[in-house]
Amino acid sequence: MADFKFPPFYNYPPYFTLQPVKDTREKQVQLWKELILDYCKTRNIFVIRPEEDFPLFSNPTIDRSLTHEARQVFLSALVSEGRAEWLDKGHKKCLVLWHRIQDWADILVQYVKENGLEDSVMTVEEIRSGPESRGTELHGMDRIILWRALKLLENKGKLAIFKGTSADDEGVKFSL
Amino acid sequence: MRRRPGIGGLQTAAAARDQYRLLGENVAKLRTDLMKEQLATFRSQLEDFARKHKNDIKKNPVFRLQFHEMCAKVGVDPLASNKGFWAELLGIGDFYYELGVQIVEICLATRPHNGGLINLQELCSLLRQKRKGSREAVSEDDCLRAISKLKVLGSGFEVISVGKKKLVRSVPTELNKDHNEIIELAQSQGFVTIDEVERRLSWTSGRAIDALDTLLEEGFAMIDDGDRDGRRRYWFPCVSALSASGEADS
Known part of the structure; x- marks a missing residue:
């Protein structure tokens, strides 16, 4: 797992308590938003479940942990900027978009071009776990995000999606 | 026996007063000249010093502090203005700005x-x-x-x-x-x-x-x-x- 360097504020206890004063709160939310995106990107994390233990939200060194309210505030701030999405109404699962869907689509196009797959057919599963994508950001990426990126490209006419018999064998034909 | 004032006495007193005044003016002038000369010498010495140690003043913070203290003691503020000889000489004003x-x-x-x-x-x-x-x-x-x-x-x-x-x-x-x-x-x-x-x-x-x-x-x-x-x-x-x-x- 990649090494992650925590920013200085992560070791300062008050940043784990929601600040009541507006300006201070804004700064706090901004810092946490950046940290969550950085952390998830470095560790390849796509989904945060705020009600469960999540290492980023507790710092044993200073014995501080984010309250549920704070977790909701920070994640909701990301959602409002389009950098995350709640996957359920109860806000129990949060999809973190450290690349926006558009950026993921660009990465996909880049990958297709670099590997000469412009007119090929692949399964969706192949894209995220096949040998060709190993070493790229696509490898092991979240299915939901991949699906969104594919849909986006389909709408732009850059590929066609074929329904298979099960979720695993949906196919994609690129036409770049 | 008490002498009464005469015209001669008054004249002598007036002459003496004039003499004293003249002497006083001379002394004062001499002093001012001397002071001016000393100031000029001091200023040129300070300039020489500053010129000589320009690099030290610029680079060495301890030396700079001592220089500031010395200037403060003699009532010179090198930072008073960015114009004038200190700034031209040392560029010290720019540094602080x-x-x-x-x-x-x-x-x-x-x-x-x-x-x-x-x-x-x-x-x-x-x-x-x-x-x-x-x-x-x-x-x-x-x-x-x-x-x-x-x-x-x-x-x-x-x-x-x-x-x-x-x-x-x-x-x-x-x-x-x-x-x-x-x-x-x-x-x-x-x-x-x-x-x-x-x-x-x-x-x-x-x-x-x-x-x-x-x-x-x-x-x-x-x-x-x-x-x-x-x-x-x-x-x-x-x-x-x-x-x-x-x-x-x-």
Whole structure:
């Protein structure tokens, strides 16, 4: 797992308590938003479940942990900027978009071009776990995000999606 | 037997007065000339000195401090104006104006974190990081001088002493004695609790809460409810040097 360097504020206890004063709160939310995106990107994390233990939200060194309210505030701030999405109404699962869907689509196009797959057919599963994508950001990426990126490209006419018999064998034909 | 005044006596007295006056004028003139000469010599010596040690003054903060002290003793302010021979000779004015601008930048950049109150030490270390490429070393004394020059802008830059530490305030908010005492108390651990303020300063709880609320409202303090003992802690970023230590690690 990649090494992650925590920013200085992560070791300062008050940043784990929601600040009541507006300006201070804004700064706090901004810092946490950046940290969550950085952390998830470095560790390849796509989904945060705020009600469960999540290492980023507790710092044993200073014995501080984010309250549920704070977790909701920070994640909701990301959602409002389009950098995350709640996957359920109860806000129990949060999809973190450290690349926006558009950026993921660009990465996909880049990958297709670099590997000469412009007119090929692949399964969706192949894209995220096949040998060709190993070493790229696509490898092991979240299915939901991949699906969104594919849909986006389909709408732009850059590929066609074929329904298979099960979720695993949906196919994609690129036409770049 | 008492002599009565005669015309001769009056004339003698007048002549003597004239003589005295003439002599007095001569002496005064002589003194002024001598003074002028000494001043000219002194000035040229000081110029020679400054010219000779120009590089030391520029590069060595300790030497610079001593030079400033010497100038202060003889009543010369090398920073009084950017024009005039000191600036031309040393470029020393530019140096402090540059520092001043950088100090303002740092204060603005760290304001969201510390509410506009920063530890002088932290400010200096941030300043040094910012000036990494530059040849001249910067001391705390240089910072203080540059800040004192910023005062003419009326922007509310001020150095306040809290306990043993010096803090630089870059927002117009005036801190009263109560606030200062709390910040001083916070220096040992970086935070205070209401209980602690009441106990250590023998204040009523209303007074403590009032002062802490103001500090919170102004962005100088942050609350922390995460401690196991359940007591709310008020942290003061201005005494914790958070950003400096963090960036030094990286």
